[in-house]
Amino acid sequence: MTHEKQHPILLDYVRQYPLPHGVRFTYGTAGFRSEGSILASTVFRAGILAALRSLKTGSTVGLMLTASHNPISDNGVKIADPDGGMMIQQWEPFADALVNAPDPDHLLQLVVQFVKEENIPFGGGQSANILLGRDTRPSGDALLEAAKQGINSVVGAVAIDMGILTTPQLHWMVRNINKGTRSSESDYMEQLAKSFRCLVDLAPDNTMESKLVVDGANGVGGEKLQQLKKILSGLDICVRNTGKEGEGLLNEGCGADYVQKEKAIPSNFGLDDVGMKCASLDGDGDRLVYFIPSASSKNVDLIDGDKILTLFALFIKEQLDFLYNEQGLDNKEAVSLGVVQTAYANGASTAYLKQLGLEVVLAPTGVKYLHKEAATFDVGIYFEANGHGTILFSEKFLSHLQARSDELSSTASGSESHKSGLRLLEVSRLINQAVGDALSGLLLVEAVLQYKGWSIKAWNELYQDLPSRQLKAKVADRNAVVTANAETKVVKPPGLQELIDEETAKYPCGRCFVRPSGTEDVVRVYAEASTQEAADSLAQSAVQLVDRFLGFAGSHQKA
Numbered sequence: 001m002t003h004e005k006q007h008p009i010l011l012d013y014v015r016q017y018p019l020p021h022g023v024r025f026t027y028g029t030a031g032f033r034s035e036g037s038i039l040a041s042t043v044f045r046a047g048i049l050a051a052l053r054s055l056k057t058g059s060t061v062g063l064m065l066t067a068s069h070n071p072i073s074d075n076g077v078k079i080a081d082p083d084g085g086m087m088i089q090q091w092e093p094f095a096d097a098l099v100n101a102p103d104p105d106h107l108l109q110l111v112v113q114f115v116k117e118e119n120i121p122f123g124g125g126q127s128a129n130i131l132l133g134r135d136t137r138p139s140g141d142a143l144l145e146a147a148k149q150g151i152n153s154v155v156g157a158v159a160i161d162m163g164i165l166t167t168p169q170l171h172w173m174v175r176n177i178n179k180g181t182r183s184s185e186s187d188y189m190e191q192l193a194k195s196f197r198c199l200v201d202l203a204p205d206n207t208m209e210s211k212l213v214v215d216g217a218n219g220v221g222g223e224k225l226q227q228l229k230k231i232l233s234g235l236d237i238c239v240r241n242t243g244k245e246g247e248g249l250l251n252e253g254c255g256a257d258y259v260q261k262e263k264a265i266p267s268n269f270g271l272d273d274v275g276m277k278c279a280s281l282d283g284d285g286d287r288l289v290y291f292i293p294s295a296s297s298k299n300v301d302l303i304d305g306d307k308i309l310t311l312f313a314l315f316i317k318e319q320l321d322f323l324y325n326e327q328g329l330d331n332k333e334a335v336s337l338g339v340v341q342t343a344y345a346n347g348a349s350t351a352y353l354k355q356l357g358l359e360v361v362l363a364p365t366g367v368k369y370l371h372k373e374a375a376t377f378d379v380g381i382y383f384e385a386n387g388h389g390t391i392l393f394s395e396k397f398l399s400h401l402q403a404r405s406d407e408l409s410s411t412a413s414g415s416e417s418h419k420s421g422l423r424l425l426e427v428s429r430l431i432n433q434a435v436g437d438a439l440s441g442l443l444l445v446e447a448v449l450q451y452k453g454w455s456i457k458a459w460n461e462l463y464q465d466l467p468s469r470q471l472k473a474k475v476a477d478r479n480a481v482v483t484a485n486a487e488t489k490v491v492k493p494p495g496l497q498e499l500i501d502e503e504t505a506k507y508p509c510g511r512c513f514v515r516p517s518g519t520e521d522v523v524r525v526y527a528e529a530s531t532q533e534a535a536d537s538l539a540q541s542a543v544q545l546v547d548r549f550l551g552f553a554g555s556h557q558k559a
């Protein structure tokens, strides 16, 4: 009997999406990504993958079409698990095999075997639900059709098109649907606006630098922020680079990745904005950085993910102290608060966080690793330096918080500890618990600045970043570099780490590490030191060492 008869994957569909020649796709740090024009078969197969994941878990999953901060001609696809987080890593090898299967027969064989191994209820009348989202890329329309066909090729699977969304909106919807709570786009907008309002109402009456200019990267984030603005009160937001005709192309000379990596003002920002409070979103609205345009050049004072994390950590710690310490309780015993960073976090931020008495954990690059670590705390805050992050509250802590706030509302209503409990509850509703979200992150930053009565300048001066430099080394095989200790030490090739250490020791406040990128065919080099010249020179030396051990395969560029 052929596989076709054994299994209800409709081979006719598979044949419509032949694999492009000579390309290999890998799930990588953030799903499959490539030039949009060659992604149809990958997206079609990701549709099958999503349907299987939904069948396996008996819950709704998500499929998002986006290539985030990459150029407009790129696209990508990733799967959101039922809890709204990234697809579990154990499924990644199957995902890779599925999208690279050379022909329909191999593909079917792989599915048959995987279904058996994973015990997936398949073809027995079970239903699967997949929410589809896409960003504003022109290739998204055709790829959406490919995803739908992939889903439809699995009997019992239903694709639900949620339209153009930010990545975090789709993750939020998946999480809420499975929790049985309100999950539409207008529910999302209303929740954000309402929680923001409550937090501002609970803040002291500080005068605020109310105007905020936001760079929308000419993508979906700017569009959604315009929508949110209509129901927001208490903030004066001006959105530029909204993607409207004449404003420019997606991510071109704008967006959070550009501002963070180039430390430069985005397009459509200029002299009139000098000294203003500005923020920048990335192409799919899951990264956020702030910046202050400088007077002298196109440079900016960058307020990156590390500083956003610091602001949130200060605020949460203060609220926990009010909530417990007023009554002599030690919150360290009551509640575990932890922050998670990657090796890319500026050393000055880590030192500052530790000095506040916070537990700082290092995780490998990629939000799936940070998220997992943060979820081990009652309250876990994670951010990548590039602006992707969120705050996670454990269910146990949230029910405890609700009970304590209820108790305080009868015994000490209006007290600082009562208000702190209410604030923390509201933060858990405002901030996206599924994944980093630039829109909810932006509203929390604004609410905390309002609470503290801080200008963007005051926030920026919390600590001063150490000068740093990122470089990319093109090598023959980047996977020849194997790292340990959250990517801070090279274990292979042997001898490389010792030489990096010797170099680093020559520089005051020197820190340096190298790791293979999960999204580009390069080895990334990061160096930090007490002056910019020293950081540049340390990074250069490390690139030379990488070349020496791995073989130089092209020109070196800035990150």
Ligand SMILES: CC(=O)N[C@H]1[C@@H](OP(=O)(O)O)O[C@H](CO)[C@@H](O)[C@@H]1O
Pocket (backbone or CB within 6 Å): 029, 030, 068, 344, 365, 366, 367, 384, 386, 516, 517, 518, 519, 520, 524
């Ligand atoms: C240094 C850097 O910014 N790395 C980025 C980049 O990963 P790499 O594995 O470094 O290529 O893309 C990831 C996905 O967007 C993001 O999570 C990560 O922070």
Ligand SMILES: [Mg+2]
Pocket (backbone or CB within 6 Å): 068, 069, 282, 283, 284, 285, 286, 287
């Ligand atoms: Mg993104």
